[in-house]
Amino acid sequence: MPKFLFEANYLSEGLNGLIKEGGTRRLGAVEELFKSLGGTVEAFYFAFGDRDVYIIGELPDNAAAAALSIRVNAAGVTTLKTTVLLTPQEVDDAVKKTAVYRPPGRDLEPEVANWEGEGGHLV
Known part of the structure; x- marks a missing residue:
């Protein structure tokens, strides 16, 4: 199954949500998102620097990765960059x-x- 790198940045509302629910619940929500598209999360890390979150995950195809990216970006609380890994x-x-x-x-x-x-x- 193809692997993808997702790099996320929280906007103000996203940071407030993270403060409210914590990192572990955020991981659970991301795992549920991947599962709903037929994929799995391989690695999930919060970070300092240019990006707030790094995720490596498997998804069935580019369409599933695009669906994930569109859904997350449309929510308006984070920005997400998607990279296909080879x-x-x-x-x-x-x-x-x-x-x-x-x-x-x-x-x-x-x-x-x-x-x-x-x-x-x-x-």
Whole structure:
């Protein structure tokens, strides 16, 4: 099942709700949200810094991740950023694919990028 990283920031109303119900109840609500979309929470952390909450979770597909993000952002008490996470095997599969690419503004013939084995470089 695909994994996603969710980074959340509380707005004023969200912080007041967190103060009222606490961190453990918030985790329970997030676990319920993931479960309702066929997924699970793998990790949930509150944090200092640019983001208030980091969540790693599994969901069946991108549509489920989009549904989660839309629902949370529409509530208006937090902002949520969603990132698709890739496994090392998925990256291995990606670098084996041949792609034709012409950089913007260049009149060169399109280049074909091939990856030379593990630890190799583009040729």
